[in-house]
Amino acid sequence: EIQIQGHADSRTSRKFASNLELAAHRAIEVFKYFQEALGIDPTRYIMSATSFGEYKPVQRDDSDMSYDKDRLETDNNTADKRERNRRIEVVLIFRRKY
Numbered sequence: 001e002i003q004i005q006g007h008a009d010s011r012t013s014r015k016f017a018s019n020l021e022l023a024a025h026r027a028i029e030v031f032k033y034f035q036e037a038l039g040i041d042p043t044r045y046i047m048s049a050t051s052f053g054e055y056k057p058v059q060r061d062d063s064d065m066s067y068d069k070d071r072l073e074t075d076n077n078t079a080d081k082r083e084r085n086r087r088i089e090v091v092l093i094f095r096r097k098y
Contacts, residue, residue, distance in 0.1 A: 001046040001093040004030045009082035010054040010072060020053035027051055030088050057085045 006027030008019035016022040027049035034040040040047060057075035060067055076082050 001095065002034070002040070002042075002048070003091040003093065004034070004047070004049045005056075005089040005091060006030075006049065006051045007056060007085055007087045007089065008054045009057075009085040010076035011082060018053065020051050023053050024049070024051035026088055030090070054085070057081070058087070 004027045006023030006025070008023040008026075010019070013019060013022045016025065031042070031047060031049040034047065035042055042048075054072065054076070056062075057072065059075045059081070060071075076085060
């Protein structure tokens with residue numbers, strides 16, 4: 001399984017209505033590249049594209065349930081942090097058949 005995850009920083013985009021849409025666009029473009037340029041069959045490999053928008057910055061720990069808007073702001077308060085948060089992550093999942 002191939003999961004393509006789109007991310008954005010917390011600044012709004014002029015081109016997209018929301019950062020959720022911006023990150024989705026990034027993930028979809030990578031999906032299309034994998035499919036068209038690399039010949040990866042999404043049917044065979046269960047390929048998907050999803051968006052986290054600005055809500056999963058690099059610094060965020062997945063298990064941290066106390067994460068809030070103040071920490072989101074802190075995780076995007078410098079140009080370097082915002083740059084790192086504008087990204088695509090590709091997650092590969094191998095499932096063994098039992």
